[in-house]
Amino acid sequence: PDATTSTPVAKVSQYACQRRTTTANSNKIFTDAFEVLAESYEFNEMEGQSLAFRRAASVLRSLPSKIQSLRDAESLPFLGKHSIAVIEEILQCGFSMEVQKILSNERFKTLKLFMSVFGVGLKTAEKWYRKGLLSFTRGLFPTGFLHYGDISRAVSKAEAQALGNIIDETVHAITSDALLTLTGGFRRGKDFGHDVDFIVTTPEMGKEEHLLTAVIESLKHQGLILYCDYRASTFDMSRLPNHKFDAMDHFAKCFLILRLDGSRVEGGLCGAEGDGRGWRAVRVDLVSPPMKQYAFTLLGWTGSKQFERDLRRFAQKERHMLLDNHALYDKTKRELLAATTEQDIFAHLGLQYIEPCQRNA
Ligand code: GTP
Ligand code: MN
Ligand code: MN
Incomplete structure (x- = not known):
């Protein structure tokens, strides 16, 4: 040689x-x-x-x-x-x-805080910044601000697991055949996250939105909800594939702040136990697609954001297809391509399957 x-x-x-x-x-x-x-x-x-x-x-x-x-x-x-x-x-x-x-730039630091911790967009963050930090009063800010200390602290894998158990019990007490899936960064194998993301659905057609509202009600009764921003579904299958394919989906979802007791977490809470409370606030996202859209939602919510962007860009540029969290549309054949697993979607796109833990792009 x-x-x-x-x-x-x-x-x-x-x-x-x-x-x-x-x-x-x-x-x-x-x-x-x-x-x-x-x-x-x-x-x-x-x-x-x-x-x-x-x-x-x-x-x-x-x-x-x-x-x-x-x-x-x-x-x-x-x-x-x-x-x-x-x-x-x-x-x-x-x-x-x-x-x-x-x-070290003040504007950068403030906008970053507003956007990452309170989840507001650039416009709102900019408005708050202009109002000035001196007029920083609780009344001005959403509920998230009340739990700012906890929410700006990373969520551990053990805490995500504990939340998974709580939501699993809650979901299955409502519907025994419900399906709960951990998604987002923790599905990609990350050790820490800024929140915990789950998909909640049921094989019963058209019942998924009802399931999500029932889950929220039950969490409320258990005294676990500190904040709830619920968005009803605006998904309309009959409008596919004519609607604009974009990053945001139209399924029923909620952005929550939940109360997590240290006693539920293996090895205890990281950090919050020190102040003697024994619990912490955690950001949790729940999304409820119809079962038919489950694979697309799973792929879309597993991330990372850059991985998702490039999947859509690849579909569009290399395959003349449109991909989003609802569907995959072949513009050449003018038809929707069905999928029940993530593997099906990669196959339709002519891509080698990439495991969730390899999607940390
Ligand atoms: P950390 O939470 O910081 O660990 O990272 P993450 O990758 O889990 O980020 P995040 O929870 O923000 O989002 C997870 C995935 O869900 C990403 O791929 C997002 O594009 C997607 N996602 C998050 N929020 C929404 C939403 O409101 N609508 C849609 N369609 N997708 C979302
Ligand atoms: Mn996440
Ligand atoms: Mn999230």
């Missing part, structure tokens, strides 16, 4: 849905910096630049090892002049001046 022949480096796809990205990120030092830049651009409504940094971060997360030199980075998709310059700076001095500056 020819000793000068080096192992060919596998070409990195420009689509996250053609990459396998686990939680073991070898390039965290770079991707953390890129995420800050992406957020900063987002806060300044420069969507193009923001997306560019999110894509660059996603590509780096998929690499099996840490970037050691600029040459490692130059041939990768989505790594443009700006991101290469940031990598160069970090390789040389361990940090990026530009990122440091953003992190």
Whole structure:
């Protein structure tokens, strides 16, 4: 064998849905910096630049090892002049001046807090910021603010498991054949999350929305609901495939803040026990699609956000198909493609199946 022949480096796809990205990120030092830049651009409504940094971060997360030199980075998709310059700076001095500056910026810090903790959009966050931190009174803010300390604290896997047990008991006391599935970051194998996401449905056609409201009622009776933002279904199958395919779905859902008792958590709560309360507040999302849309919802809510974006982009650009949380539409054949599992959807798209734990793009 020819000793000068080096192992060919596998070409990195420009689509996250053609990459396998686990939680073991070898390039965290770079991707953390890129995420800050992406957020900063987002806060300044420069969507193009923001997306560019999110894509660059996603590509780096998929690499099996840490970037050691600029040459490692130059041939990768989505790594443009700006991101290469940031990598160069970090390789040389361990940090990026530009990122440091953003992190100490008051407007950035405040908008980030409002958007991540209270879940409001840029417009509302900006309005609050302009009103000024000095007029920061409880009356101005949604209920989430009351539990701000707990909600800004990460949720552990054990806490997610405990919540899963509580909701499982609640759901099955209502309907024995109900289906409860953990989704979001915890399904992707993350150890911590900002919330816990579940899909709740039933094989009984048309009963899923009723199930969700019954679950909320029961949680209320158990004294577990601290906050509930319920959104009724606006899903209309007869409008498929004519409705606009987008990231947000139309299924019945609720954004909750639940009370979690330490006694339910194996190994106890992380952090909140210290102040003697013995419980903490946790953000929980529940979504209830009809069983027929279950696979699409599972794929859509498992994330990561970048993985979802690239699945839709791949479907559109490479397959002339439209994918969202409700359906997959083949624009060439002019028909909806049915699926009962995630594997079915990957197969329709002509993609190799990617396990949830490999979707941390
Ligand atoms: P952490 O919660 O921070 O651990 O990460 P995560 O990946 O679980 O994020 P998040 O809970 O925000 O969202 C999980 C997935 O559900 C993502 O892929 C989102 O795109 C999707 N998702 C979240 N909220 C909504 C929503 O209101 N509508 C729709 N259609 N999708 C949502
Ligand atoms: Mn989540
Ligand atoms: Mn969520």
